[in-house]
Amino acid sequence: MTIERIRFRGLIRAVSPFLVLFGALFLLIWPTVEGIVSRWFKFDESYSHGWLLLLVSVVLVVRTIKRESPVSGFYPLWLVPFALALMAYGLGDILRLQALQEITVVPLLLGALAILLGWRQVKAFIIPVGVLIFAVPVWDYLSWTLQLITVEINQLLLGLFDIEFEVEGVFVYLIGVGAFEVAHGCSGLRYLLVGQSLAALYGELNFRRLRSRVLFFLIAVLFSLLANWIRVFVIIYMGYETNMQTSLIRNHDNFGWWVFAAALVPLFFIGRKLELSQAEQRLPGEPAPDATGKKSHRRLWTGVLVASVLPVIMWVLLPSSAGQIKPSPDAFDFSLNEERYAPLFGNRLSGWRPQMRNPDLVFAQTLFDRKTVTGEAGPEQQLFVGVYSYENQRHRAELVQYWNRIYDRDDWMPERFFKVTSPSGIPLQGVTLRSFSSGKRVHLAYGYYVSGLWETDQLRAKLAQVLSLFSARTDASLVIFGVACEECDGEVAVGGLVKNTLPVIVSQIDRHFYDTFTSSHE
Structure with missing residues (x-):
C-alpha cells in the first residue's frame, strides 16, 4: 500500500506542471475547441473522423510517453514561439477570423509541451499531437x-x-x-x-x-x-x-x-x-542525453507559472465575442430620390440577392428609374439597392464570415470584373454574374463600409475591424447595387445608380450610427 501511494504521488508530481499549464491554455482556447468538436458531430461532413483521430492521438501520446520516459523542465526559449502563437490566436479573435484561431490550436498545444520538455523531447510528440490538424475545420x-x-x-x-x-x-x-x-x-x-x-x-x-x-x-x-x-x-x-x-x-x-x-x-x-x-533498416544513432534531469523543482514551477500567466493575460485582455443576435433584422429607413426612383415588389434581382447572416439592420429594395419608362412599356432596367449593417462585430453576427457571400456559387458564375468609383472617390468592386439556370445577367457594384472606412475586398475589410477597437464607431456594412437589363451597358448603368444614390446612403448610415453612439453615451 505504501509503494502504491508513493507511485501515485510520483505520478501526480510528474503531471501537475502539465495540468496547470494546459488548464490555463484551455481557459483561453476552449470556445475554439468547442467549435471544432461540434463539427465532428456532423457525420455527413468532412470532419466526422475527428473523434477517431483524437483517440488515435491519445494512444500515440501514451505510447510515446512509455517509450521516451520524458522528464519535465523549463526551457524559456520556447516562451517566444508560444507567445507568438498566443498573439496570432488573439488577432484571430479581434478580427473574428475563426480559421486563424482554429489553426493555432495545435501549435499552442505543442508550444506548451516544448516549454516543459525542450526540443529533444518534444519532437517525439509532433506527430502524435500534430495529427489533430487534419481534424481542424480549416481545410x-x-x-x-x-x-x-x-x-x-x-x-x-x-x-x-x-x-x-x-x-x-x-x-x-x-x-x-x-x-x-x-x-x-x-x-x-x-x-x-x-x-x-x-x-x-x-x-x-x-x-x-x-x-x-x-x-x-x-x-x-x-x-x-x-x-x-x-x-x-x-x-x-x-x-x-x-x-x-x-x-x-x-x-x-x-x-x-x-x-x-x-x-x-x-x-x-x-x-x-x-x-x-x-x-x-539502418539503425539510427543514439539520441544525445537531455539535461532535463538537472532542472530544479523551483525552476520548473517558475516556468509553469510564467507560461500559464501568458494565456490568462490574453484571456483577460481580449474583448468578449459574445453578443445578442436579433431574431430578425431591423429595417433601415432610407429615403432615396423618390422623384426619380420608384419601388418594385420584391427584394431580389432576377433571382439574385446577397447571402448575409444575422445582420442588425437591412435595407433591400428593387427599383426602377422613372426616366427609362417610355409610353406604356415597362422599365427597361431593374435596379437593386441593398445595405446590410452590423452594429458591432460578434460571433455569428459579423460582416465578413464564411456564410456571407455576394452570390451563391451554385447558382451564379462571375463573367467579368470591373471598378466603379463614386463622385466623392469611394471605390467599389464591380462584377457581372450569369445565372446557370436562366442565363440572365446581373451587374453589381459593392463595397464594405467598416468603422467609417471603405474597402473592396473581404481581407482588408477584416483588417479594418481592428480600428473599431480604437474608434467610437463599431459598425460595419455591406453596401451593394445591382442592375438587370437585356440591352444595356451594365457597367455604365450600375455606375449611374451608384452616382445617384451612394451619397444619400452614406450620409444616412453615418447619421444613424452617430445618433446611436451619442444616445448610448448620454
Whole structure:
C-alpha cells in the first residue's frame, strides 16, 4: 500500500506542471475547441473522423510517453514561439477570423509541451499531437480549388472519348443527356483528409527517416486526389452510357469510398517498399542525453507559472465575442430620390440577392428609374439597392464570415470584373454574374463600409475591424447595387445608380450610427 501511494504521488508530481499549464491554455482556447468538436458531430461532413483521430492521438501520446520516459523542465526559449502563437490566436479573435484561431490550436498545444520538455523531447510528440490538424475545420478553404481541379481533370479525360460535353464553372453538361455538378462533396476533401491522416500515422509507426515520411505523405496526397478524380469520371461516364439511369448517381458516396479503399492498396505497397529500404533498416544513432534531469523543482514551477500567466493575460485582455443576435433584422429607413426612383415588389434581382447572416439592420429594395419608362412599356432596367449593417462585430453576427457571400456559387458564375468609383472617390468592386439556370445577367457594384472606412475586398475589410477597437464607431456594412437589363451597358448603368444614390446612403448610415453612439453615451 505504501509503494502504491508513493507511485501515485510520483505520478501526480510528474503531471501537475502539465495540468496547470494546459488548464490555463484551455481557459483561453476552449470556445475554439468547442467549435471544432461540434463539427465532428456532423457525420455527413468532412470532419466526422475527428473523434477517431483524437483517440488515435491519445494512444500515440501514451505510447510515446512509455517509450521516451520524458522528464519535465523549463526551457524559456520556447516562451517566444508560444507567445507568438498566443498573439496570432488573439488577432484571430479581434478580427473574428475563426480559421486563424482554429489553426493555432495545435501549435499552442505543442508550444506548451516544448516549454516543459525542450526540443529533444518534444519532437517525439509532433506527430502524435500534430495529427489533430487534419481534424481542424480549416481545410474547407481548399474545397473550391479542389472542385476546379477535379473539373479540369475530368474535362481532359472526357476529351479522350467520343462524348459531346461543355464545361461551365463546376458544371459538366453532357449534350442531350444531362448535367453533373462537381459540388463541395465532389471536391475530394474528405478523401484528402483521411489519406493525409493515414499517411502521417503510417509514417509515425513504421518510418525512422524524415525523408521517407515526407515522400510517403506526398504520395498519399496524390493517391487520395486520384481516387476522387477516378470516382467523378466513372460516375459521369456511366451517366452518359446509361442516359443518367445508373445507380452510381444515387450511391456516389459509397462508390467513392470503395474507390478510395482500392487506392490504399498500392499506397501501402509503396509504404512497405520504403519500410524495407536499406536507409530505413539502418539503425539510427543514439539520441544525445537531455539535461532535463538537472532542472530544479523551483525552476520548473517558475516556468509553469510564467507560461500559464501568458494565456490568462490574453484571456483577460481580449474583448468578449459574445453578443445578442436579433431574431430578425431591423429595417433601415432610407429615403432615396423618390422623384426619380420608384419601388418594385420584391427584394431580389432576377433571382439574385446577397447571402448575409444575422445582420442588425437591412435595407433591400428593387427599383426602377422613372426616366427609362417610355409610353406604356415597362422599365427597361431593374435596379437593386441593398445595405446590410452590423452594429458591432460578434460571433455569428459579423460582416465578413464564411456564410456571407455576394452570390451563391451554385447558382451564379462571375463573367467579368470591373471598378466603379463614386463622385466623392469611394471605390467599389464591380462584377457581372450569369445565372446557370436562366442565363440572365446581373451587374453589381459593392463595397464594405467598416468603422467609417471603405474597402473592396473581404481581407482588408477584416483588417479594418481592428480600428473599431480604437474608434467610437463599431459598425460595419455591406453596401451593394445591382442592375438587370437585356440591352444595356451594365457597367455604365450600375455606375449611374451608384452616382445617384451612394451619397444619400452614406450620409444616412453615418447619421444613424452617430445618433446611436451619442444616445448610448448620454
